[in-house]
Amino acid sequence: MTEKKWPETWQEVNPGCIVFTPGSARSYLTGSWRAQKPIWDNTKCIKCGLCYLFCPEGCITEDAEGYFSADLDYCKGCGVCAHECWPRAIKMVEEG
Amino acid sequence: MSKRIGMEIAFAAAETVALCRPDVIAAYPITPNTHIPEHLSDIVAEGRLDAEFICVESEHSALSACAGAAGAGARVFTATSSQGLLFMQEIMPIVSAMRLPVVMAIGNRALSGPINIWNDHSDIMVQRDMGWVSLFAANGQETVDMVVQAFKIGEHRDVMLPVNVNLDGFQLTHVVEPIWMPDQREIDRFLPPYEPFASLHPDHPLSMGTLGVPEIYNEVMMGRNVALVKSKKVILDVWKEWEALFGRRYKPIESYEAEGAEVLLLTMGSLSETAEVAIDELRREGVAAGLLKLRLWRPFPFEELREAVEGVKVVAVADRACSIGGPGGPVFAEVRSALYGEPERPIVVNFMIGIGGRDVMVEDFKNMVKKAARMKHVPAECAYEIYGVRGS
C-alpha cells in the first residue's frame, strides 16, 4: 500500500480544494482501512449479482464465468456484500 | 452618467444588482429584505435583465442554488434576513471554503424569539466566522455602491470569496432616499464580466466540494484565513477605483469629528447618521467627542482601528447584537481584544443599543458618551450594558 502524499505546504492546496484531475479518487486506496475482507465461496453463489449492486465502493467485478470478487485495493471491509448475499456465499474474515 | 433619484433603498439595491448583470439570482422572501429579490424578479420578468431567477422553496436552497451556479461560473446574487440567514447557515461556510464569489445583501433583522421583524445586527453576527467579506452600509448610497463593489471584490483573483452587504432592515431597506444611481455604461466600465478561476463543465471535468481529511484541514484553513485577510488590499484598491470614478470615498473605518476627541463612539450601519448629530451637539456643548463608523467588518481592520483610536481615552462601542452570557456585544469584544496588546490603550466600553428595532435617539448617544467618559478600566463582564432597559 503506497502512503498518501499530502501537499508539502498550505500554498500548494488548490483554492477551494478544487481537484483538477478527473477520477483522482482512484489513487486513494480505501482498502487501507480494512479490518476484514470478503471471501467468496462460489459453490454457494447463484450469480444473482446482489453483492455487485450493493457494494458501496463499487469494487466488485464479475469474471468471465459470472462469479464475483472484490478489488482489495478498494474494498474497505464493510461487509455489506456478505450481509446482502442471501445464499451466504460470502464470509468476512479477519485480515491476517 | 449617474442620475440622482429618489428611490426606496431595497429597489435601488435591486436596480443596482441588475446593472451588475448577474447570471443567476436565487432567493426566498423574508422581511425586511424581500423588496430586493422581489424587484429583481420583476426586472427579469420585464426582460430588462437576462438572468435566471430561481424561485426556491427555502433560504437553504437559495444559497445552495447560488453555490451550484457560482461553481458553474455564473455571477450570482441572493438576499435574505434574520431566520432566513440562519437557515442558510449550513451553506455559508461551504460557499466561502469553495471560494465562490456569491454576493448577498442582508436586510439586517433581529433573531426570534420573541418573534421580531425589526432591525438589529444579530443575524449577521452569527455568521461572523463563516469566511465571508462583510461590509456595512450606513445609507442608500452606500448600499448601492457596496453592491457593485461587492462583485468586484469577491470576484478578484486574489480574493475569490463571497461578500455580504449589510443594510439595516426597514431603517434602510424601506426608506426612500435620494441616491446617485450609476448607469449601465459606468458599471460596465467598473465591473468587467466575471472570469471564474475554475468552473464546472463537462468538457473540463473537475471536482469541487471535496472531502478534506485531518491531514489537509489545517492547511486549507490557513489558505482561507490568508485569503480573507489579504482581501483587504483588494477592497482598498476597489474603493480607490470607485472614488476615482464616482467621487465617493470609502474607508474601513471612517472618522467623524475624531480630531482631538477624548471619547469616541463606534457604530455600524444606519445608526451612524443619528450618532453624527449627537456628536455635533456634544461638540457644541464643549464635550470632546467623536465618532468612528465601521464599514468593514470582515476582514477586521486592525491597523485602521489602532490608528483611529490613537490618543483617545475612551471608546464606546455601540453593538446592535448581544453575545448572551459572553463578553458583551461581538463588535465590542473584537475591538477590545484588538487593542489589548497596545501599551497605551483606551478604555473600551459597550452599549448594546437598538436591538430588536428599539429606537435610538440623539439624546441616547449623548448619554452614552457622557456615561462612557466617566468609566474606568473594568473587567470585561462589567464593561457592557444593554442600554435603556427599564428597571435596570
Ligand code: SF4
Ligand atoms: S450476492 Fe452472493 S449469490 Fe449473489 S452473486 Fe454475490 S456472492 Fe453470488
Ligand code: SF4
Ligand atoms: S466488504 Fe464492502 S467494500 Fe468490500 S466488497 Fe464487500 S461490500 Fe464492497
